[in-house]
Amino acid sequence: MTVKEFKMQYALGALSNNSLQEIAKDPNTSKGILTILSSDEDHIIKSWIASNPNTPIKILTKLYEHGNNGLRWWISKNPGIKIVLEPVKT
Secondary structure, eight states, X not given: OOHHHHHHHHHHTOSOHHHHHHHHHXXXXXXHHHHHHTTOSOHHHHHHHHHOTTSOHHXXXXXXXXXXXXXXXXXXXXXXXXXXXXXXXX
């Protein structure tokens, strides 16, 4: 599915939550689609995005800064992480 097709289906609500979770955890999902999905409110979808090795570092950083410890744990398990993230001071 192209990013354009995904945007349209996502905006229309044509994708089930289960489908979105499958897309979020698929390591072949494009960076563009993962970027769009990163704004989803569902914490399970965000967890899959955080652990997806294809998620751009910019998105992982955003999720880390605005996420909770559970989401940060998923980011730490991302095999694509090549950097050490400092804890966010709250």
